[in-house]
Each structure stands twice: as C-alpha cells, then as structure tokens.
Amino acid sequence: MTGSSVTAVTDCDETLLSIGAAAARAGVTERALRYYQELGLLNPSGRTKGGMRRYSEADLQRVARIRELQTLLGLNLDEIAVVLGNEDRTLQIRAAYFDEATDPTERKRLLLESLALATDLRGTVEAKRAALDDFLTDLDARIERITTALAEKFN
Amino acid sequence: MTGSSVTAVTDCDETLLSIGAAAARAGVTERALRYYQELGLLNPSGRTKGGMRRYSEADLQRVARIRELQTLLGLNLDEIAVVLGNEDRTLQIRAAYFDEATDPTERKRLLLESLALATDLRGTVEAKRAALDDFLTDLDARIERITTALAEKFN
DNA sequence: CAAAACTCTGCCGTTGACGTAAAGGTTGGG
DNA sequence: CCCAACCTTTACGTCAACGGCAGAGTTTTG
Numbered sequence A, B: 001m002t003g004s005s006v007t008a009v010t011d012c013d014e015t016l017l018s019i020g021a022a023a024a025r026a027g028v029t030e031r032a033l034r035y036y037q038e039l040g041l042l043n044p045s046g047r048t049k050g051g052m053r054r055y056s057e058a059d060l061q062r063v064a065r066i067r068e069l070q071t072l073l074g075l076n077l078d079e080i081a082v083v084l085g086n087e088d089r090t091l092q093i094r095a096a097y098f099d100e101a102t103d104p105t106e107r108k109r110l111l112l113e114s115l116a117l118a119t120d121l122r123g124t125v126e127a128k129r130a131a132l133d134d135f136l137t138d139l140d141a142r143i144e145r146i147t148t149a150l151a152e153k154f155n
Numbered sequence C: 001c002a003a004a005a006c007t008c009t010g011c012c013g014t015t016g017a018c019g020t021a022a023a024g025g026t027t028g029g030g
Numbered sequence D: 001c002c003c004a005a006c007c008t009t010t011a012c013g014t015c016a017a018c019g020g021c022a023g024a025g026t027t028t029t030g
Helices: A019-026 A030-038 A057-071 A077-098 A104-154 B019-026 B030-038 B057-071 B077-098 B104-154
Strands: none
Touching (some): A019 A030, A019 A057, B019 B030, B019 B057, B030 B057, B057 B077
C-alpha cells in the first residue's frame, strides 16, 4: 500500500507501531494479535532487527476487518482466513490487472474470479440480513400492537 | 399455551415428544437440550412418572428461538436467558392484562413495561442490521466496480 | 415378561479464542 | 552504560457450549 517493498524485514518506516500500541489502537490484546499471526490471518508489516513486531495502519485495518467478520457475521477464525484470503487474492488480481504485461483474456478471467469471490460473500451476508430483517419485522409488529393498545385505551 | 396447568408433573398429553425425538425435530443434540435446561433456558413441558423429559411443540419453538438468537444475533446463552426471560415476562404481562381483576393503571404500567423490553431488544437488532447494511453496501460497491469494468472492456 | 431401545444423572473430554505466567531478549531515556 | 519498560517465545490455564461415556433406570416391542 505504501510504496515499500513486500513485507519489510528491515527496520521500520518510523510510522509503524509496536505490538502494545497496535493492540491499544485496534482495541484488542497483544495476545490476540500474536494469535491471529499464528493462524496466518495477519502478519505484521515489519520486524525490528531485534525481532519485535511492527504494525502498519493497514494492519490495523485488517484487525478491524477480522473483528467485523467475527462479531457481525459470526465467522470463526478459520472462515475468516478464507475470506481474507479471497480479499488478498482480489488485490493480487488488481495488481495483475493493471500490469501492462497481462493480456486481455487473462484480465477478463481475473475480473471474473474476483467477481465470483465477492458475489459468494455477498450471498452469505445477504442471507444474514434477510434473517435479521424478518426478526425485526416480528419485533416491530409486537411493538406496534403494544403501542396501539396504549394509544387506544390511554390517550 | 395448551389448556394444561403450569409445567405438568404428571404423565403426558400423548402429543409430547421424548428427548430423542425432540432433539431430532429441533435439529440439536439431546445433550444440548439437557444443557439448555441446566442453564434454565428451557424446561421440558413434562416428565413421565419414570422421570423422562417430555417436550411440547412450544418447547421446540423455544429451541428454535434459542438457535436463532445464537446464530443471528451472536448472543451467548446467558444473554439469551435474559431475552427469553423478557419474553416470558411479556407473556405474564399479557395474562395479567386480560385479567378482569387488573385495574387500568396497572394495565398501562404492564403495557409500558413490555414495550420497554421489546424496544430495548429492537435497539440491539437494529444496530446489527445497520452494520450489516454498511457491510453489504461496501460489498455491492466492489461488485459494481468489477461488473462495470467487465462491461466496459469486454462487452 | 424379557430383550431391545431409549433415557437418566453424573462426570470427564474437547474445541476455539484467547488469558496468563515464566524466563529471557530489546529499546530508549538519563 | 544501565535500568525500566516493553517485547520475545514457550507453555499451560480458562471459559463457553457442548460431546461422550459409564452405570443404572425406563419404556417399548416382540
């Protein structure tokens, strides 16, 4: 995202955060960050020479994404790995797409692939929203009945 | 719900299901049903003289509700206990409301109480739906971009 | 009425997502 | 240079939501 090379092994751009700061800003614990890394969900953008993890803003975004997928969609970390993998793949595709060397046929295939990934996820989310909407409809009906009763009898 | 007394201790109305049948119909395990009972979420409507659990259709509905609250809203069983408690309370209120002996002032109070309970839950659900909607909007934007690219270049 | 099938109450095991503590290495201010 | 604060890996602990088994009792079926 920044112009830097892929996963800097050298010391940091100064803008990178230690695990403590990153955890605080992301609203999770250090343990969680290490755990996500252990599962291959999130590799810190850098390490110091001494071996300490350094997190970028993009890394924080990724943490936020993980939490969102957890709490909003109720996915477990393995499923989240798949979704994030898809999103990473989409970025790769984007890169290849804008590469001059990619021929039109391949470009089309890449677009279709990322479309498939996004559409698939959309299905999951839409199903969930539909169920939630039903839930809300029932709830609103109940609230409406009570409100009407109140209005009729005690206005 | 049926005309029977509260939580029949005697033998069953014949329409009640054994734990095995109930579990199969509800799509959960017997262990889960016993666990829900242990947590006070679901007391089987009856027991045989020998002490075996008997589940009614209403019990099955309750299981479905529990699962819904779990998967849809991501509540844990303790939180579900609260929600179900509120719903039970609403039923009590309903009963008292239609009781001749309840005076108007009390009736109003009862209505207001159940309104508060329902409205509170609605808040939780609505927040979740809003978050999901945002999620969907982002996703749709991404899909739209890809689709447009496809249409422009490869129509 | 007996065998087969089902269920009962413990009670210990498992899985996911971390928590927490130990024993040491790294970093930055004075 | 030194020390306090922060970080490292390693490894065992925890909590929710059940899974699964043993040993005994119950219900059903032939």
